[in-house]
Amino acid sequence: MKNKWKNLIGKRILISGKGGSGKSTLVTLMAKALQEKGYNVLALDGDASNPYGLFKLICGTKKKTPPKPLIEFFGGIEKVGCPVDQPSSLTRLNNHIPVPSKRIDILKEIPKDYFVRRKRLILFQAGKIKEYGQGCDGPIEKVVRDFMVKGNYVHLIDVKAGIEHFGRKISERVDIILIVVDPTLESISIAKRIREFCKSMKMKDFWLILNKIRSNKIRSQMIKKLGRLKDRVIGTVQCDSKIIKSILEGKLKSEKQTLKEIKEIIEKLENFEGK
Template sequence: MPKKLLCGKRILICGKGGSGKSTLVSLMASILQRKSYNVIVLDGDASNPEGLVRLLFGTGVEGEPTPLIEFFGGIDAVTCPVDDPSPLTRINDPNPVPQKRINVVEEIQPEYYLQKGSITLFQTGKIEAYGQGCDGPLEKVVRDFMVEGDAVNLIDMKAGIEHFGRRIPDRMDIILGVLDYTLESVSIAKRMDKFCREANIKNFYLILNKIGSEEVESMLMDKLADLQEKVIGLIPYDQELIKAGLSGNAIGECKSLEEVEAIMGRLEQVVSS
């Protein structure tokens, strides 16, 4: 049996709005499941209701998991990492979660997750009320929700780069930036690269998504200039993904899965080197 090199790794998926982060997370979860990994998917996007639940499990799934922020005492009990960088703790337990990881089966009630096969989905929380306040506490959950065991953790971030301002990548093993075919994506990728260099984060890679032609690919690569070696994969423009997203069906067989399988292989190589 091949060695499962991504076991226990935490992979943050970020990038421009609409670039394909959630779609990529769903494809990655599928491939990892096929490769016999256990997978934890953490939906860290406070603004996007139900999106990831549908992409992973389809519309047939009833309800959404109770937000993890409740497990940690609610939005008023958890502080923003900018105001208070101290690590997250459980209610009635002073041990910081990153030091004493959570045992999902023994410590977390099943209402907090949805499961299918070897994929378990958690949500940090969503914006539920007008005037609710800053979503920093939800990002602290993203940074510090660390569980025992061998699962690969895929973390779907909200659009943009605010989480870099909050030092959320500090506890990640791999940062993946997703780009579509726009200049905005390129600028965001350059920003992310700058932040990763400032924070001395080595495992930062880029994935080009929705690439419809070789010409677009080469224009985009030109714009990326000295970031080209960070590109570890390219996913074509794929109508099947659009149809899956629009119909509310879980993402199933599609040609993009092959590309994502190759990307996962490359990630296995980089963590082993």
């Protein structure tokens, strides 16, 4: 039988959905589950609005210094430019070849203070909004769109809530889109909107993860409300009180059952990608 576990190597997976639906939480848990399966993982925090973001969830409170924002490596907001007004690709500071055409060699090209390494995981931050009046976060999203590297990583890309990144075509260079849906109507309507974007982009690989599910009854209610989108549900993640408690302390912890649910989702993705 073909070994399926390698099927996600090199894939760029975008995690999208409503604010608070659990995107960053699921990115953190997927990073853990993928590493346990033997993958190398590149997690990219592309949410400019969130001061600590993935860094605290993954590293906890002991490690104080977050990675430097990648936008600085690429010359800052002005140099990078907004992906709508300046759709040209991201380039290195002293080289005009687009990054997606000549992928970055992380260890040779990027100084160590731009990333955090943990076992098989490497974490980057695209950039954070720090100053009042700093301007639009489009350039940070261009970094998210074009930061492509050499090596055998599975990329997990955590983005800002909502759908703005689709307006900026950030999704153009991703292989799989996962939409996190919590039990709210808002979340369901955002998922439906994303489905329309995926149709326009001719992106077939998009899947829904139902998150924070307390009971089968709630799951069934959500499935009903999803209509045709129900065929896109790839998995369900329970509402986990260990997540809620641990997050107050800093570093994310979860029940074994939750991680098992995440691993099942990964296995389904591996099977789809193997076809």
